[in-house]
Amino acid sequence: MSGLLLLVLSLVVVIAAFTLALLGIAMVTLSETVLWWHHWRSIPIREFDCPLTGKLIVFVSGTSDYARASLYDEQISLLEDLKVMLPDYQVCFKPFPFQDSTAAWCKRFCYWPNTNAKYLLPLFVIAMRNFWQSIFLSTAKRAYSRDLAKVLVELVAKSQCRELFLVCGSSGIAMAANSARLIKQKTDCLIYAASFGGVLIDRDGLSCINSYVSIESKNDKWHQSFKNIFGRKGDLASTQAAQVLIDGPGHMQYLEPQYRQVVAQALLAAVPKGSEVLL
Numbered sequence: 001m002s003g004l005l006l007l008v009l010s011l012v013v014v015i016a017a018f019t020l021a022l023l024g025i026a027m028v029t030l031s032e033t034v035l036w037w038h039h040w041r042s043i044p045i046r047e048f049d050c051p052l053t054g055k056l057i058v059f060v061s062g063t064s065d066y067a068r069a070s071l072y073d074e075q076i077s078l079l080e081d082l083k084v085m086l087p088d089y090q091v092c093f094k095p096f097p098f099q100d101s102t103a104a105w106c107k108r109f110c111y112w113p114n115t116n117a118k119y120l121l122p123l124f125v126i127a128m129r130n131f132w133q134s135i136f137l138s139t140a141k142r143a144y145s146r147d148l149a150k151v152l153v154e155l156v157a158k159s160q161c162r163e164l165f166l167v168c169g170s171s172g173i174a175m176a177a178n179s180a181r182l183i184k185q186k187t188d189c190l191i192y193a194a195s196f197g198g199v200l201i202d203r204d205g206l207s208c209i210n211s212y213v214s215i216e217s218k219n220d221k222w223h224q225s226f227k228n229i230f231g232r233k234g235d236l237a238s239t240q241a242a243q244v245l246i247d248g249p250g251h252m253q254y255l256e257p258q259y260r261q262v263v264a265q266a267l268l269a270a271v272p273k274g275s276e277v278l279l
Contacts, residue, residue: 025124025125025128026128029125029128029129029131029132030132032066032106032109032129033066033129033132033133033136035106036066036102036106037136037144037147039102039105039106040102040147041147043101043102050092050094050155050158050159051090051091051092051159052090052158052159052160053089053090053159053160053161054088054160054161054162054163055086055088055089055090055161055162055163055165056089056090056091056092056155056156056159056161056163056164056165057079057082057083057086057089057090057091057092057165057167058092058096058152058155058164058165058166058167059071059075059078059079059092059094059095059096059167059168059169059172060096060166060167060168060169060172060173060175060176061075061095061096061168061169061172064121064125064126064129064130065120065121065126066102066103066106066109066129067103067104067106067107067109067110068095068103068120069094069095069100069102069103069104070094070095071093071094071095072255074255074256074257074260075095075169075255076093077255077260078167078255078260078263078264079091079093079167081260081261081264082167082264082267082268085264085265085268086165086268086271089163089165090159092155092159096151096152096155096172096175112125123252127222130170130171133171133174133175134171134174134199137171137174137175137178138174144178145175145178145179145182145205146182148175148178148179149178149179149180149181149182149183150182152164152179152182152183153182153183153186153187156183156186156187156189157187161189162188162189162190163189163190163192164183164189164190164191164192165192165193165194165270165271166191166192166193166194167193167194167195167267168193168194168195168196168198169195169196169197169198169254169255170195170197170198170199170222170251171198171199172195172198173193173195173198173199173214174198174199176193176195176205176209177193177205177206177208177209178205179205180193180205180206180208180209181205181208183208184208190210191208191209191210192209192210192211192212192270192271192272193209193211193212193213193270194212194213194214194215194266194267194269194270195212195213195214195215196214196215196216196254196255196263196266196267197215197216197217197220197222197223197251197254198214198216198223199222199223211270211271211272212242212270213242213243213244213266213267213269213270214242214243214244215244215246215254215263215266215267216243216244216245216246217245217246217247217248217249217250217254218245218247219247219248219249219250220249220250220251220254221250221251222250222251223251242269242270244266244269246259246262246263246266249263
């Protein structure tokens with residue numbers, strides 16, 4: 001066997017092994033996502049808690065670590081910044097749509113290698129779980145979005161809020177947009193939403209949001225890829241009320257200390273003038 005033929009066969013084997021590994025990861029993360037959704041939707045809505053207030057901020061964080069039921073430190077820091085800037089608002093310091101009992105049940109998924117000190121999960125697992133969330137929000141939007149919306153409707157009812165400010169990361173804005181219609185049907189609450197690096201939008205749902213702003217970065221390759229793949233459906237600029245472009249952060253870097261203040265100030269554009277206090 002010639003050296004060239006051996007090299008070609010080696011490349012074929014490597015490519016095949018890599019492809020099978022990707023398919024395996026895709027199938028495992030799909031199974032995890034379906035199981036998480038099944039368990040999450042079986043939990044009584046009353047488990048979700050929030051402060052009693054007329055104006056409420058909720059972090060629609062999306063779902064990547066199914067075994068986590070708390071916000072990351074950088075997300076808490078962002079909400080604390082917003083609380084100072086918006087003194088009339090109370091903050092729900094719990095991530096949505098996470099919950100304690102489902103997170104505990106999903107500890108069985110903690111077999112992935114800890115290769116990322118910040119998120120405790122490999123980035124490719126985070127990406128695949130967010131991908132499946134986005135697919136569900138697009139293809140199973142009636143069932144999936146209805147489950148998500150029911151919780152937000154309950155949060156509005158429990159808090160008695162008249163103004164709901166949804167702060168969204170990545171696929172979180174798709175959750176917010178798909179839920180907005182049911183919130184409007186069930187309550188008379190005003191909905192403001194702001195996203196950073198938001199992807200895969202239900203444009204019809206955005207019409208139920210009173211004010212929306214998208215914060216985007218040219219260095220956010222994940223967001224740019226969605227725009228290139230899905231065209232107008234993934235292009236927030238084609239549907240939003242406002243767009244803010246910032247320099248620097250990649251998709252996982254919007255809330256790093258050097259960018260967080262810029263992002264926080266940009267998020268305020270979604271809230272009617274007069275409520276904010278600039279830092």
